[in-house]
Amino acid sequence: MRDTGMGAGLGGESLLFLTDEQLRQGIEAMFFAYRGFTADPDRILADLAYGRAHHRAVHFINRAPGTTVNNLLNILGVTKQSLNRVLRTLIADGLVESRVGQTDKRERHLFLTDAGHALEQKLSDAQRARMRTAFREAGPDAVGGFRRVLEAMMDPEMRRAYARLKENGS
Amino acid sequence: MRDTGMGAGLGGESLLFLTDEQLRQGIEAMFFAYRGFTADPDRILADLAYGRAHHRAVHFINRAPGTTVNNLLNILGVTKQSLNRVLRTLIADGLVESRVGQTDKRERHLFLTDAGHALEQKLSDAQRARMRTAFREAGPDAVGGFRRVLEAMMDPEMRRAYARLKENGS
DNA sequence: TTGGAATGTCAACAACACTGACGTAAGCTG
DNA sequence: CAGCTTACGTCAGTGTTGTTGACATTCCAA
Numbered sequence: 001m002r003d004t005g006m007g008a009g010l011g012g013e014s015l016l017f018l019t020d021e022q023l024r025q026g027i028e029a030m031f032f033a034y035r036g037f038t039a040d041p042d043r044i045l046a047d048l049a050y051g052r053a054h055h056r057a058v059h060f061i062n063r064a065p066g067t068t069v070n071n072l073l074n075i076l077g078v079t080k081q082s083l084n085r086v087l088r089t090l091i092a093d094g095l096v097e098s099r100v101g102q103t104d105k106r107e108r109h110l111f112l113t114d115a116g117h118a119l120e121q122k123l124s125d126a127q128r129a130r131m132r133t134a135f136r137e138a139g140p141d142a143v144g145g146f147r148r149v150l151e152a153m154m155d156p157e158m159r160r161a162y163a164r165l166k167e168n169g170s
Numbered sequence: 171m172r173d174t175g176m177g178a179g180l181g182g183e184s185l186l187f188l189t190d191e192q193l194r195q196g197i198e199a200m201f202f203a204y205r206g207f208t209a210d211p212d213r214i215l216a217d218l219a220y221g222r223a224h225h226r227a228v229h230f231i232n233r234a235p236g237t238t239v240n241n242l243l244n245i246l247g248v249t250k251q252s253l254n255r256v257l258r259t260l261i262a263d264g265l266v267e268s269r270v271g272q273t274d275k276r277e278r279h280l281f282l283t284d285a286g287h288a289l290e291q292k293l294s295d296a297q298r299a300r301m302r303t304a305f306r307e308a309g310p311d312a313v314g315g316f317r318r319v320l321e322a323m324m325d326p327e328m329r330r331a332y333a334r335l336k337e338n339g340s
Numbered sequence: 341t342t343g344g345a346a347t348g349t350c351a352a353c354a355a356c357a358c359t360g361a362c363g364t365a366a367g368c369t370g
Numbered sequence: 371c372a373g374c375t376t377a378c379g380t381c382a383g384t385g386t387t388g389t390t391g392a393c394a395t396t397c398c399a400a
Contacts (some may be wrong), residue, residue, distance in 0.1 A: 017313045022337050023298040032328040033320035034204050106377040108365045128193040134322035143187045145315020150203035152304035158202040169191050221386050276347040276396045
């Protein structure tokens with residue numbers, strides 16, 4: 001509060017992007033964009049009697065193969081009961097394999113089966129296609145800004161999880 | 171397909187942001203950021219026995235006072251039955267007023283009451299605070315890119331709705 | 341004026357989140 | 371070894387939010 005905008009050595013006029021109206025537009029942009037973001041996978045999932053929760057599980061198991069249930073729980077931010085319902089169907093349908101840990105036998109390590117990889121591919125192809133189009137349309141500079149704002153919007157804990165996954169993938 | 175990246179006169183190296191890995195990171199950034207985006211209002215709503223759907227309804231009624239149920243339906247992208255349940259509780263609790271249309275008596279025009287405005291203020295204060303922090307952290311250029319990418323990610327119909335709201339607010 | 345389209349409401353159901361309680365197996369610690 | 375904790379799974383119950391289906395009201399046009 002009581003920030004007149006001259007604190008960080010920024011000229012007052014460059015703070016136009018912090019007006020309430022600009023912030024509201026950012027909020028609405030997030031809302032509408034997220035709908036587009038999930039629309040394509042949702043259509044695919046609807047035919048398979050799966051939902052968004054299954055998509056998320058498959059995505060992160062693919063991203064971090066061998067991850068434990070607890071780890072996945074923290075990333076997804078749901079209760080174990082909720083995740084368990086999803087994992088049970090994925091394992092029953094042969095998309096995910098759960099292996100007892102070698103060093104710690106209490107842990108279950110999760111892997112995608114071939115069928116699981118096929119679904120993951122199908123879902124992420126659709127989602128990446130939209131992301132690719134959006135990135136191409138907006139250009140490289142915009143993509144950098146996009147990523148910086150999103151990162152700043154995350155809870156600190158999620159920012160760490162996100163950073164860990166980034167290292168994982170590169 | 172078969173786009174070698176030289177089409178629009180861009181050098182090959184500036185297309186690094188379109189690699190699968192970059193796209194995956196964009197996807198995960200959206201996922202984690204959206205969680206942060208909704209976290210603060212969710213906390214407030216939990217105490218009031220309301221959910222995200224109530225927040226969305228209140229937000230857009232505030233944004234376009236007098237809007238019809240049908241109009242709100244299109245913006246929110248849910249069935250009228252789903253919206254109706256939410257509106258019913260909001261009206262019963264005295265946060266929203268529903269007035270029968272003058273020219274077309276089938277329509278209901280929606281308005282926030284004083285109590286409704288108070289809730290909207292409380293929710294959007296929290297959400298704007300996070301957005302403001304993120305915008306400030308990322309800087310004005312990043313905000314422009316953020317908005318451009320999000321806009322490109324929307325379904326065309328939602329992009330139009332978004333543009334209409336923007337004009338409305340300015 | 342009659343029949344269809346548009347608008348909105350009520351009822352029932354499914355997906356997915358939550359809490360709370362409990363059970364089992366495995367690891368850790370005094 | 372005994373007792374505590376951790377990791378995972380499950381059962382039962384509840385709430386929000388989405389869905390379809392059926393229906394009433396109102397408007398408009400043939």
